[in-house]
Amino acid sequence: xxxxxxxxxxxxxxxxxxxxxxxxxxxxxxxxxxxxxxxxxxxxxxxxxxxxxxxxxxxxxxxxxxxxxxxxxxxxxxxxxxxxxxxxxxxxxxxxxxxxxxxxxxxxxxxxxxxxxxxxxxxxxxxxxxxxxxxxxxxxxxxxxxxxxxxxxxxxxx
Amino acid sequence: xxxxxxxxxxxxxxxxxxxxxxxxxxxxxxxxxxxxxxxxxxxxxxxxxxxxxxxxxxxxxxxxxxxxxxxxxxxxxxxxxxxxxxxxxxxxxxxxxxxxxxxxxxxxxxxxxxxxxxxxxxxxxxxxxxxxxxxxxxxxxxxxxxxxxxxxxxxxxxxxxxxxxxxxxxxxxxxxxxxxxxxxxxxxxxxxxxxxxxxxxxxxxxxxxxxxxxxxxxxxxxxxxxxxxxxxxxxxxx
Numbered sequence: 001x002x003x004x005x006x007x008x009x010x011x012x013x014x015x016x017x018x019x020x021x022x023x024x025x026x027x028x029x030x031x032x033x034x035x036x037x038x039x040x041x042x043x044x045x046x047x048x049x050x051x052x053x054x055x056x057x058x059x060x061x062x063x064x065x066x067x068x069x070x071x072x073x074x075x076x077x078x079x080x081x082x083x084x085x086x087x088x089x090x091x092x093x094x095x096x097x098x099x100x101x102x103x104x105x106x107x108x109x110x111x112x113x114x115x116x117x118x119x120x121x122x123x124x125x126x127x128x129x130x131x132x133x134x135x136x137x138x139x140x141x142x143x144x145x146x147x148x149x150x151x152x153x154x155x156x157x158x
Numbered sequence: 159x160x161x162x163x164x165x166x167x168x169x170x171x172x173x174x175x176x177x178x179x180x181x182x183x184x185x186x187x188x189x190x191x192x193x194x195x196x197x198x199x200x201x202x203x204x205x206x207x208x209x210x211x212x213x214x215x216x217x218x219x220x221x222x223x224x225x226x227x228x229x230x231x232x233x234x235x236x237x238x239x240x241x242x243x244x245x246x247x248x249x250x251x252x253x254x255x256x257x258x259x260x261x262x263x264x265x266x267x268x269x270x271x272x273x274x275x276x277x278x279x280x281x282x283x284x285x286x287x288x289x290x291x292x293x294x295x296x297x298x299x300x301x302x303x304x305x306x307x308x309x310x311x312x313x314x315x316x317x318x319x320x321x322x323x324x325x326x327x328x329x330x331x332x333x334x335x336x337x338x339x340x341x342x343x344x345x346x347x348x349x350x351x352x353x354x355x356x357x358x359x360x361x362x363x364x365x366x367x368x369x370x371x372x373x374x375x376x377x378x379x380x381x382x383x384x385x386x387x388x389x390x391x392x393x394x395x396x
Contacts, residue, residue, distance in 0.1 A: 020257045020258070020261065022258060022261055025306070027286050027287065027288040027293075027307070028287060028288070028289070029289065030288060030289050031288060031306075031307055031308075081343065084234070084235050084238040084239070085238065085239075085242055085340065086238065126252070127252060127258075128250075128251035128252045128320070129306075130251065130303060130306060131258065133258070
């Protein structure tokens with residue numbers, strides 16, 4: 001049964017949630033924010049492995065960039081401390097800037113890649129950076145089995 | 159004619175299940191018990207205003223005007239840090255939504271296998287390898303999540319907090335990952351302020367004694383009496 005959605009709005013209005021997959025944190029390299037790139041079996045029939053892994057790897061890179069401790073973060077910290085952190089009323093921290101970039105990236109990925117395949121990624125910050133939640137949607141017309149094969153037409157691969 | 163209902167969007171802080179109080183449209187997040195926090199504020203503002211009222215005029219004239227100026231700067235820094243610690247989110251982890259909770263339960267049952275009836279099920283622990291060391295992540299029954307490393311559940315605020323240090327009643331909030339920096343700066347700057355005021359107290363009394371004799375000085379400076387006991391108390395709770 002084909003589950004094709006042409007855009008995000010259509011997905012939200014006409015589809016029903018079938019299942020959710022949770023990508024856990026990858027702690028093998030320490031407690032910095034990384035997510036496992038292991039491809040979950042529930043998405044086997046829904047999305048190409050490479051697309052999924054690329055998305056998670058890009059997210060991991062963004063988080064590494066956000067948490068990077070270097071010259072800029074040191075200067076930002078010193079400047080903030082000397083102004084009793086009042087400067088954060090006017091200025092955004094580097095971490096917040098990268099979080100905004102991540103949120104835009106996730107929205108973009110949802111629109112271009114995931115929604116046409118009946119999937120939706122939730123920003124990990126909404127779940128306390130514990131998991132990446134991927135919602136699997138079924139077309140309301142289908143008979144509710146979550147393992148329908150999907151034919152993807154006109155997908156824009158990155 | 160259909161009536162158009164404009165529904166107000168429900169903010170995340172309104173839905174948070176923990177025992178926090180929020181003010182200023184969600185900008186201020188504190189614990190429920192705020193009495194000790196008001197006490198802290200009163201003690202700091204009270205003793206500093208005594209210092210500024212009774213000692214600073216003398217010290218500004220006879221020593222240097224930079225003495226009260228630095229004290230004012232330090233005082234404002236301490237208050238800013240205290241308010242920042244008390245009002246900011248310590249790093250509360252959102253509770254698992256029903257789907258995630260079910261997913262985790264199924265995972266736990268699969269890991270534990272069949273438990274014979276009558277026996278207590280084994281504790282819910284997830285082993286995770288961090289840099290070649292096995293760390294056990296505990297399961298939180300209230301939040302229905304496996305707590306990340308160094309996270310802990312605060313029973314006073316009823317939230318799991320990331321990198322939980324302790325719940326500080328003096329500050330009226332938990333101390334965790336997101337406000338640790340402000341808490342540390344608060345205790346550091348408060349200690350500095352205490353030592354500074356204590357030092358200049360002594361300098362003030364000594365200078366007056368040199369002028370007029372010790373007993374006369376004690377009669378003329380009632381403002382210094384709280385400071386005999388206050389620094390010890392401050393350093394104790396810091």
